[in-house]
Amino acid sequence: MxxxxxxxxxxxxxxxxxxxxxxxxxxxxxxxxxxxxxxxxxxxxxxxxxxxxxxxxxxxxxxxxxxxxxxxxxxxxxxxxxxxxxxxxxxxxxxxxxxxxxxxxxxxxxxxxxxxxxxxxxxxxxxxxxxxxxxxxxxxxxxxxxxxxxxxxxxxxxxxxxxxxxxxxxxxxxxxxxxxxxxxxxxxxxxxxxxxxxxxxxxxxxxxxxxxxxxxxxxxxxxxxxxxxxxxxHPHQHAAYAAKVLVKYQLLDVEQMPLADFHTWLDSAPTLHLLHQQHSPELGWAEWLDALLTPLFDKGVLRRTDTHVLDGV
Ligand SMILES: [Zn+2]
The missing domain is CATH 3.60.15.10 (Ribonuclease Z/Hydroxyacylglutathione hydrolase-like)
Known part of the structure; x- marks a missing residue:
């Protein structure tokens, strides 16, 4: 040892x-x-x-x-x-x-x-x-x-x-x-x-x-x-990593957001739009977000109810 x-x-x-x-x-x-x-x-x-x-x-x-x-x-x-x-x-x-x-x-x-x-x-x-x-x-x-x-x-x-x-x-x-x-x-x-x-x-x-x-x-x-x-x-993998980190960081700060506010925040973040282009420009914005965020929800990194997005584990 x-x-x-x-x-x-x-x-x-x-x-x-x-x-x-x-x-x-x-x-x-x-x-x-x-x-x-x-x-x-x-x-x-x-x-x-x-x-x-x-x-x-x-x-x-x-x-x-x-x-x-x-x-x-x-x-x-x-x-x-x-x-x-x-x-x-x-x-x-x-x-x-x-x-x-x-x-x-x-x-x-x-x-x-x-x-x-x-x-x-x-x-x-x-x-x-x-x-x-x-x-x-x-x-x-x-x-x-x-x-x-x-x-x-x-x-x-x-x-x-x-x-x-x-x-x-x-x-x-x-x-x-x-x-x-x-x-x-x-x-x-x-x-x-x-x-x-x-x-x-x-x-x-x-x-x-x-x-x-x-x-x-x-x-x-x-x-x-x-x-x-x-x-x-594999620079596109950096884009996915960065986008996930930025979303998680936001939820660590606010802890929970109404779904509408969450989407307003996502839409208003210029860095996330750059990352969308670097990761999967062939996907539409909503489609890309869905592909990005679904694994975070599945793993419990983020949680969601009918009305809110919440920080997870
Ligand atoms: Zn730091």
Missing amino acids: LHMSPLRLPGDLVVCERNWLSSNNLLCLGDAPAIIDTGHVKHAADTVDLVRQHLGAQPLATIAHTHLHSDHCGGTGALQAAYPQAQTWVPEPSLPHVLAWDEDQLTFGDTVQRCDRFAAQHALVPGQSVRLGNYDWQVHAAPGHDALAVLLFEPTHGVLVSGDAMWEHGVGIIFPYIEGSGGFEPFLDTLDVIERLAPRIVVPGHGAAFGRAGGAFDAAMARARTRIEHFIA
Whole structure:
């Protein structure tokens, strides 16, 4: 049997493992405490509570983001209200969009997701570093899941905050491919960057932190590469995967919707229309939705009554 040594993060780095609607958060304790990623707006009050539990009376000094999808920055507005002195960092190209609160550029428009408005003062620039808690964190570009995303890497302890660039199991949606602005390859390039950084511990955007013990990191890397190579060979399967994830994500947020509202939401999501074209342009919209959603209902991932669609297991 393999010897499994526990993950040893320094005591001043605290992983708050959340779920699939809210990203994980990493608290970087110290004289000027920081948080990396803030979860979904639905759980914003929980996020503020979590921070308060760990900081006590100490104010939060810094908020940083791996990328600005609604599951990673939804708690930022509430944290800024609770800690008005906190300074907020976002990936450099996103800074003007946050300042103008341009929901289409910030992707909430195309996916019809929700996120509370927040402010930002500082840009995370690849090649530079940012002080978070007691450590200087390197900023590395991480295109793939999101063209503007960054990795945050703390070299003394080998801790990588990967956002949605790398999970232990599975890969995130490749949004640049859907939008036609990029291919699948940048995701592989970012995995190469992660491999070169040789982290001891990866704190992913979703799922448990993982390390090297038992070959976990190498296995995760191999799984991610295999999955992306599969998408390169079969891009329509990425479209089906992405569409299912986006619908499930919406139901995780709202929990239930009247059928008419559900269809209005589906019809109004530009990203889903792009995915329809990428998956099965020969099918009509309603026919495609039916083919896409029926397996989700059959498996209980979603449920429906005569009047409502509900989140499932
Ligand atoms: Zn995420």
